[in-house]
Amino acid sequence: MNSYDIAIIGGGVVGSAIARELSRFRLAIILFEKEEELTFGVSKSNSGIIHPGTQNPSGSLKGRLCVEGNRRIRTVAAELGVDFKEVGELIVAFSEDEIPRLFGLKREARSLGVPGLAIVDRRWLRRHEPNLSEKALAALYAPTAGIISPYRLVYDLSENARRNGVEIFTRTRVEHIVKTGGTFELHTTGGTYRSKFVVNAAGLFADEVSRMVGVGSFEIRPRKGEEFLLDKKREHITNHLLFPLPSRTSKGVLVIRTADGNPMIGPTAEDITDKEDLSTSDEGLKKVLAAVRMLIPTIDESDIIAYFAGLRPVAGDDFIIRHENEVAGFINVAGIQSPGLTASPAIASMVRDIVRRCGLPMKRKIFFHPHRKKTAHLFAVPFSKTRKLIERDPSFGDIVCRCEMVSAREVKDAIQRGATTLDGVKFRTRAQAGRCHGSFCTTRLLKILAEEKKLPLTAITKKGAGSEVVRKARRHA
């Protein structure tokens, strides 16, 4: 039976960040992800915002880790070759009696260490955010807010972790855990594994995993958020991330600049019970449009080109990141909703410290490779460089996805780096994420996936077993 120092359950942004951080040490680390690919769980619907730390109560884990994460994510992104862009955020007030709330938020954020905060007035808003509603009176400006591609971050974190020795298994669900003596026995759909420590980063199912070792102190309640993507043509509709004043349960409906250029509006906030319900609704669309038009009146329903829903794994008001003393070696990292992505490097450090405090010898590796070569994306490269890429490898000039300008080379690279599904290719390369939603490129993607993975075309799936794309093949091989 394979024996490890640390077993991480969950391959989203939290699990990947922890894996990468711990891979700095001479430890045997394994990560299990139950879905077909990494980032197919909660992290799939992340909006990619790097929060400055506003809108978190002082003294909260969320607040502290968000501010620290905001600082550290820049280094992480640079090391891994993921684009991070600082764009700043504005929390907007529309009436006089909302203004004291702005000051309150500023005070709270300052106490957490959020830098550069300023209350800006109408004139500033007109100049720097011209499409913002004229009714906006003032705003809290937090310059350290930024945007990143959440998928690319997860893939790059996990690739780097793998490079530094972490074993990652997808399609592997942990079914039950037995503690015998000082070790955990994890019974998974892919075999049984032993580990000294277990880090539970299982997102929506963290409560169920925690109960496997008898810790039932929290429950994960899914809170659905519907988001709507706008056509790339409206890319410059905002300069900053726009927030209304927050409510008790959510940050409100935002206008988000995404790392890929399409503005996004949303999310809604709806408590549901089904952990697999990712459906969108007409009501959600209406709610979001109405709310967002208060910020940017010129946004129209016809701008919307795509929509999806995500589920926040809510376990109370704050993050749960703790060693469960009654089950020595078991660390819960649960309830990581917003600002989880931002906080992820800080969460990883916190878990590292917990493990160290528990007495696990943590010797730094002499040869830890923090850097990753940036993935080449045609659409992100100026033509002068593109020519060199194509000369080096002709398949860079073989365009597969027309709307997002993705080449066959990039698709094959994505598959080599772990994509096995159409969604996996989409998240890594953006093929199928453009305005035609895969009508043009799906055929070619199916063929490339089948060829690279040596599978029949009928076995290629959208997002794992059960989502096969075509039913029957009439052709000869």
Next chain:
Amino acid sequence: MRERDLVIVGGGSAGLAAAIAAHDHGVRDILLLERDQYLGGILNQCIHTGFGLEYFKEVLTGPEYADRFIRKVRSIDDIEVSLRSFVVHLTGDKVLTYFRPGLLETVRARALIMATGCREKTREMIHIAGSRPAGIFSAGLAQKLINIEGLLPGNEVVIVGSGDIGLIMARRFTLEGARVKAIVEVQKNSRGLLRNLVQCVEDFGIPAYFSHMIARISGNKRVEKVIVARVDDTYTMIPGSEFEIACDTLLVSVGLIPENELIEMAGVRLDRKTNAPLSDEVNTTSIPGLFVCGNSFRVYDIVDSVTKDSSLAGRMAAEYLRGQ
């Protein structure tokens, strides 16, 4: 950077006709850029008949219609055909950048004809609520999978939209052994040609629900069912009218959008609703020497009209070049 007299983007029915017409009217340096590995465009996957009734006075399938023009184009040395060639950038000065495996090329066109056709409206554009499982296809993608690749996308199909492509696919699926359980159309009448309603729907006894919409798609990994509901005169769902249809495939056939992002990049203004170029005169744009023809200019019902329109554009390009 090379300069060419006439560059045509698109080697489908529009581009082919424009190239031939331009040559007929004296243009002797023509570069035809086609992104696929074959000429013919969408006609290659339109294996049904209904093409050429007006133009050739014959009954032809899409590939047969295309074959006539492809052979003519290939017999003209002055037309250089560049396949697998993808235009990724266009300026207001008619400078194009295109890709080909192993090559990135920039060329200046003295005259330019855009014949880039259409893409289909997708599920996202018409806001169908529900989940996003595998099994949702635009009609054109399903057509390509079946006709070009020999793959059957699904076994039990519901088609939303009664445009011609949807109707044609209803028949195609049925002939290939799948069950088409319904055609759901929000309008009171079919949007497609009556003849297609007869020979694709009535012939096979497929139920057609007019004044109905898809209220919801259900299914986690793959489509499992759709909820269909009646709509009133304002296309609003009538509560209580919902019923379920079990299926594993939803075909979306709700309209075409001209592919004009390239000319938009070059500064040509498009009609925000139709995505067609705003122009005073047929086939022209606000950029002199830049013409648009075929479905990317206006969505035509039959390919014979595309040929006529594109031949005109070819002639206009020739006249433009003469005047330069």
Next chain:
Amino acid sequence: MMTRPITCIECPVGCRILVTVENGKVVKISGNKCPKGDLYSVSEIENPARILTSTVATRGMPLVMLPVRTDGPIPKTKLLEAMDEIRKIVVDRPVRTGEVIVKNFLQPGVNLIVTRDSSPDQSPREGCPGQSARSIRLINSAFDRTL
């Protein structure tokens, strides 16, 4: 005696034609804008038939599937049987647009033809629109029907 409406499919107009039928034979036709409607009405009532279009698999060809059609209409009742026959066909030699691959397909006088070259991306060939080297029979007889 019975009168029923049918839609003519000979051309995109789609005339609505009223047909009166007695003992299985057409006795009166009205509503069509051209003579094709007369021919269509008779055959649609007495001998409904359609041109069948589909694809056949290939082996060793650049194109994985080849589009085919019958070069004349076949009885509607035989469509599904025809599809079964088509599924058995594999083309393993180069063929050109218009070439007959099955003579007398399901019935004498109607052949199955290929509608696309099996190797489309070839060097320049002769010919011009309207005069294909392998000319396709113009549909103009009483039982000819478009699909």
